[in-house]
Structure formats: structure tokens, C-alpha cells
Amino acid sequence: MNFKVTPWEVEGKIDYDKLIEFFGVNKIDETLLEQFKRFVKGDLHVLLRRGYFFAHRDLDRVLNDLKNGKKFFLYTGRGPSGPMHIGHLVPFIFTKWLQEKFDANVYIELTDDEKFLEPKRKLSLEETRKWAHENILDIIAVGFDPEKTFIFQDTEYIRHMYPLALKIAKKINFSQVKAVFGFKNETNVGLIFFPVLQMVPTFFEDKNCLIPAAIDQDPYWRLQRDIADSLGKSKSSQIHSKFLPPLTGLEGKMSASKPETAVYLTDDEKTVKEKIYKYAFSGGQPTVEEHRKLGGNPDIDVSFQWLRFLFEEDDKKIKKIEEDYRSGRLLTGELKDILIEKLNNFLINHRQRREKAKELVNIFKYEGRLAREMWNKIFE
Amino acid sequence: MNFKVTPWEVEGKIDYDKLIEFFGVNKIDETLLEQFKRFVKGDLHVLLRRGYFFAHRDLDRVLNDLKNGKKFFLYTGRGPSGPMHIGHLVPFIFTKWLQEKFDANVYIELTDDEKFLEPKRKLSLEETRKWAHENILDIIAVGFDPEKTFIFQDTEYIRHMYPLALKIAKKINFSQVKAVFGFKNETNVGLIFFPVLQMVPTFFEDKNCLIPAAIDQDPYWRLQRDIADSLGKSKSSQIHSKFLPPLTGLEGKMSASKPETAVYLTDDEKTVKEKIYKYAFSGGQPTVEEHRKLGGNPDIDVSFQWLRFLFEEDDKKIKKIEEDYRSGRLLTGELKDILIEKLNNFLINHRQRREKAKELVNIFKYEGRLAREMWNKIFE
Numbered sequence: 200m201n202f203k204v205t206p207w208e209v210e211g212k213i214d215y216d217k218l219i220e221f222f223g224v225n226k227i228d229e230t231l232l233e234q235f236k237r238f239v240k241g242d243l244h245v246l247l248r249r250g251y252f253f254a255h256r257d258l259d260r261v262l263n264d265l266k267n268g269k270k271f272f273l274y275t276g277r278g279p280s281g282p283m284h285i286g287h288l289v290p291f292i293f294t295k296w297l298q299e300k301f302d303a304n305v306y307i308e309l310t311d312d313e314k315f316l317e318p319k320r321k322l323s324l325e326e327t328r329k330w331a332h333e334n335i336l337d338i339i340a341v342g343f344d345p346e347k348t349f350i351f352q353d354t355e356y357i358r359h360m361y362p363l364a365l366k367i368a369k370k371i372n373f374s375q376v377k378a379v380f381g382f383k384n385e386t387n388v389g390l391i392f393f394p395v396l397q398m399v400p401t402f403f404e405d406k407n408c409l410i411p412a413a414i415d416q417d418p419y420w421r422l423q424r425d426i427a428d429s430l431g432k433s434k435s436s437q438i439h440s441k442f443l444p445p446l447t448g449l450e451g452k453m454s455a456s457k458p459e460t461a462v463y464l465t466d467d468e469k470t471v472k473e474k475i476y477k478y479a480f481s482g483g484q485p486t487v488e489e490h491r492k493l494g495g496n497p498d499i500d501v502s503f504q505w506l507r508f509l510f511e512e513d514d515k516k517i518k519k520i521e522e523d524y525r526s527g528r529l530l531t532g533e534l535k536d537i538l539i540e541k542l543n544n545f546l547i548n549h550r551q552r553r554e555k556a557k558e559l560v561n562i563f564k565y566e567g568r569l570a571r572e573m574w575n576k577i578f579e
Numbered sequence: 580m581n582f583k584v585t586p587w588e589v590e591g592k593i594d595y596d597k598l599i600e601f602f603g604v605n606k607i608d609e610t611l612l613e614q615f616k617r618f619v620k621g622d623l624h625v626l627l628r629r630g631y632f633f634a635h636r637d638l639d640r641v642l643n644d645l646k647n648g649k650k651f652f653l654y655t656g657r658g659p660s661g662p663m664h665i666g667h668l669v670p671f672i673f674t675k676w677l678q679e680k681f682d683a684n685v686y687i688e689l690t691d692d693e694k695f696l697e698p699k700r701k702l703s704l705e706e707t708r709k710w711a712h713e714n715i716l717d718i719i720a721v722g723f724d725p726e727k728t729f730i731f732q733d734t735e736y737i738r739h740m741y742p743l744a745l746k747i748a749k750k751i752n753f754s755q756v757k758a759v760f761g762f763k764n765e766t767n768v769g770l771i772f773f774p775v776l777q778m779v780p781t782f783f784e785d786k787n788c789l790i791p792a793a794i795d796q797d798p799y800w801r802l803q804r805d806i807a808d809s810l811g812k813s814k815s816s817q818i819h820s821k822f823l824p825p826l827t828g829l830e831g832k833m834s835a836s837k838p839e840t841a842v843y844l845t846d847d848e849k850t851v852k853e854k855i856y857k858y859a860f861s862g863g864q865p866t867v868e869e870h871r872k873l874g875g876n877p878d879i880d881v882s883f884q885w886l887r888f889l890f891e892e893d894d895k896k897i898k899k900i901e902e903d904y905r906s907g908r909l910l911t912g913e914l915k916d917i918l919i920e921k922l923n924n925f926l927i928n929h930r931q932r933r934e935k936a937k938e939l940v941n942i943f944k945y946e947g948r949l950a951r952e953m954w955n956k957i958f959e
Binding site for chain 2 (some may be wrong): 318354356357358365373382394395
């Protein structure tokens, strides 16, 4: 494969079909989508119906169990290594939708320990915790139910997870984390232990655990599924997303260290406009004349892909944009303007909600109904 | 070497001089004992003056710093894998004496996590925590100052240690724990991480940390001393004990899985008598006639060694016992009777104090002055 997808590195142009095969996950096909539709009154989220969430493990089991009255809970997370960009927000947007549709509890883990332990990050623990705080504001702004959502940081919630973490840790040896995560003899002992803490929340409830997350996290869930039985617990289920393509083209993922690849949630209107104009990889022709004549290619055009996955939910409108662009009626600049307007509207709203989120942090972390329950539990 | 000393295994007849060389520690020599004496008004503990605590790292530094007004704190611990025998109690007896003489805070870590993670133990986490509770009663019975002693279990205190643990963990890789502890690819990731938690308490105060413990724990402190500088913290100092010889002879150490090797703190008077009569390895001759003629060998006689190290503190009396035994005046049975009486007295008193300890558990763990301070701190 000429691309690489691990929890710590994403490189190259990802062939998602190959990845499905390589990871041994299942494609979310039409049959499964039809099944899903029945639970949401036909209202499939744009991220599902346009294939951004494209693969799964045992999603069919979760839906079947649901038919038989067995509910599920949702679990996702964030490695707080810096400011969040638009791509980071996508799994949360989808998770929030699932919470609404299925009335499910949501657990959101901030791995402030992991991001400190990763040597290449060069972040102090103080910094990862500061980012955890910042990121939590963005996550809350997505609109989760404050009584049914528990947001926690590993360094704060560890005492409640540690006994269960020990039981998981005893089932996993160095050979296994070496094989699954590519750890080496030079890997620090904190990072060697860390995967255990990402597995603990999959056992937070005695229901099915459904994890909406980007597919690079799959190695954790493979390991979880290997050991769940031996602990007398359930294998977790996953619903895997693609990566929102970086502005610069369809290779790799947006990177905090390359600001030209990403739009940050803090980017103001002017910055967004400049970034899209300057960096958004275009599927258009070099000149207006050629474009009018030959048409553009929306499949490789990042502005179009962003609109398709996230910012133009209306199926008729997106179809028209696609046709107009392919035919040459819509110019690259015009396409970019559509995205810029949608994106800036989204960000303006997001930042308003983020301001309000500051007053909600304590609810999500400590005082909401679910949070209170969680601080009274110790997982064994 | 035809013996083995690791935190998890002690086998063969230990040559303590060779061990000093092999571990690269220092012998506690007469000069150091003289220096020590000045701090305790000439009153050296029997365990020091008879060489039970026989080796150290940087004890001279601790004493020098003390001269210059820099105090130290004491740290020791217990792996709660079962009931405690008389040998387990020795480091606590000595630590309690140090606390009294130097007015030092004492931190006692119960590694309920480690003993669960050790695969050969086959203990559930519930069991190691039950043993932690039982062992804490024996430890309190030794007589520590309830306002200056903090007793804690890893599974309970983890949240307060975890941030600092992460900083330590980031400095230590798999190669290092492999070299120092003999970990293998098959070692579980919990045990790989665990040494970090045994190192955290060495940084509990901004003073010198002095650790009285059996010498098998030295690998932890070697690693601590390797990484302390890079964290901008102090290397810990150790005062290492030998092992109280098992009843069955001078090889190995007392073992919970071989009841004939040990006297448990719960053994009643009759059991103690039977065990000493039946199992205590004797340096005497096969018949009374030969013994009277040739004399016994106290150097290999376990009853004599137990008296010497622990139960006969009077130097004149122990000298007389030794001479009488060596000359043949004192028979093996008579020597054993002396030990039995002393040992049973000790155990009767211990069990009375252990009963009273039940009311003190909350003080040592949560409510005493030092304990309260510790629950208000998070180590970063």
C-alpha cells in the first residue's frame, strides 16, 4: 500500500476500499443503510448517506439488538494535542446526531495522557491539559445533551478507570501492542500502557458500545475485541469515518503542523476566505475558457468534497453544484465562494455556541446527570 | 552466582557480599554506623548494629544533608499478596524506629495493582485489595505515628500520582525495564507500566527520600536514580535489609506458598511452638552427647539467627546464648524454647495492637494530618 493509516500517522492518498480489506472491517452498504433508515424515520445523516462514515464492525449486531430492545451507548474521544480543525469536529457532529436519534448516553474521553506521552509531540502535560480544556469547549459547542453526556480527561478520571484498566492490561502483552500499534523497544512504558485506557470506556455500560470515530483508531478496537470475551464483556462496535481531505488535496489528513492544510475552528472570516482561495485544491481547468469547455472534476476538488460531506446537506443542491461544476457552468472561484459562505456561517455559529459552552463545562464534566453518576462509580 | 534476587524471586543461599558488588550498592560499614550513632544518641537499632540492614545507597549523603539541616522522609511498602509473616514486618519495625528517632514523615505504598498483575500469583484484584486491608492492620500495629504516616493503596491513590507517573513513564522505555526487571515480550502491559508507580512516592516531598526495604527492591531504585536528574528531582537513598532466613535453613526467603518456611503473624502459640520444633533448622549436633562435646553452630542455626536479628535485643544476653550454644552448654531444644517464648510474646502483643489498629485505619489512610495533606495534593 502506498499510504499509511495508524492512530499516530496518516500519509499518502488513502484507498478506503483497500483499507477496509487491510483492517478487516466491513463496508457500510446499501442494505445496512436501509436497515439503519428504519430507526431514524428515513432521515439518514448526510455523513452516512454520502459515505463519510463508510465502514463498521458489528453495526448490524447493534441494530439487531436494538430491534430486540437492547440499547447501545456511544463512545468517542479526542487527543488534545492542539487547536481543533474542522475535520476533528466531524465525528462529534455525527455522534451528537446519533445521540438525538437514539436517545443514547455519550462518553467522550480526552486523552491528555496519551498526547503527553507521544514523544514527537513535544507537549508538556500542562499543555495537553490546557488543550483538553480548549477542545472540550469546541466539543460542547456541537450540542450534546448535558444530562446524557460525560466528558472526561484521563488524568482526572483515572482512579475510576484504573481497576478495570488493570484487568484489561493483564490480558495484553508487549508482543500484542508491538504487533497492533508498531511499538518498539524504545517506546516509553507510558505509551505501552496507554491503549488500555482507551479501551476502558467501551465497558462503561452493560449495553452495546458503539464508537463513531475516524478509521485510524481501529487498532484499539481490534485489541478490545480480542480481549473482551476473556473478561466476560462485550465486544465494542465501530462506525468508521474517512478523513476530511486536507485543503491541499486528497492525500493524508489535515495537520496541525501544516496550517495551510486545515481550517481551524478559530479561523476568522478573512482567514477562511484566504485559505480557501489560496490552498483549496481545485479540480478545475487552468483557464476560464478551458473550464467552460472541458468542465471541472468535483471528485478531486476539495471545496466540492467539503461541501458534499459536510456543508451542503440538501441533496438536490449538491447535485446541481456537482453537475454545474462538471459541465463547466460553475467556475472554481464560484465553487469556492459557495464553500466560503457556508463554512464561515458554520464557524460563526460554532464560535457563538463555544462562548456559551464555557458555562456548561462543569455540567458535562461533573454536574450533569450522567457525569454525577460516573463520578460515583468505580469500574472494576 | 548460585543464588537469585529479584523483586519477584529470591532463590538459593544469598551471599550478601557478592550481592553488594553485583547490585553496585555500598556496605554499611563501621564508619557509617559511627556517623549514624551521633544522630540517635548512641542508640543504634539492633537491626543496624547486627547487620540486618547491611547495605545502602547515599545514606551518607542523607546524614550529611541532615547535619546541614536538610531533613528526609521515609518511604516503604508492601505487595499485598497474602498474609504477612514475621520477615515481612522487619522493614516496618525499622522504619518505625527511624520515624521516632528522626521525626520523619512515613509513606507506605500498598501495591495492590502489582500483585494482581503478576501472573504467577493468580490473585484477583478483589483479593489483592482484601490483602491490602489485612496487611495495613499489621503495619499499623507496628506503631507508626498516625499524624505523620500515610498508608495508601495504588488503586485508590492513583489519581494523585498519575500525572507525575506519566512524567516518569515518558523517561523509561521497554528496553530499560527489560534490562532492569527481566521483562519479556510476553510480560503484560500493566506490569511493564507498574514500576513507575513504585517510583512516584520517592518524589512525595522536596526532601531526601530514604527507603528502608529488603534489597530485592533495589532495581526500582536504580531506575529511579537513572531518571531523577532529568526530571529535576532528587535521587532516592536506600537502606537495604537482608532477608530473615526461612525456618528451614539459610537458603531463599520465607514463602507464603511453603508454610513450613515461615511464622505468620496470625500463628497461635501452639502453631509457633510446633513450627519451631519441627522445622527450625538447627546448628546443633545429632545427639545430646555429641552436642555437649562438640558444641552447636549458631551461624547456621535459624533459631539463633532470629533471636540475633530480632528477638533478643540485649547484646550481653545474645552473646551469652551464642557462647553457650557454641560450647555445647545450651542444647538445641533449649535454644528453640528461648525463641518460642520471645516470639510468642511478640506475636501476642502484635495481635493486641492489630485489634486496636482496626480503629486507626481511617486515620492512617484518610484522616490523619499527613493523610489529609496527601489527599489534597496532586503530584505533577
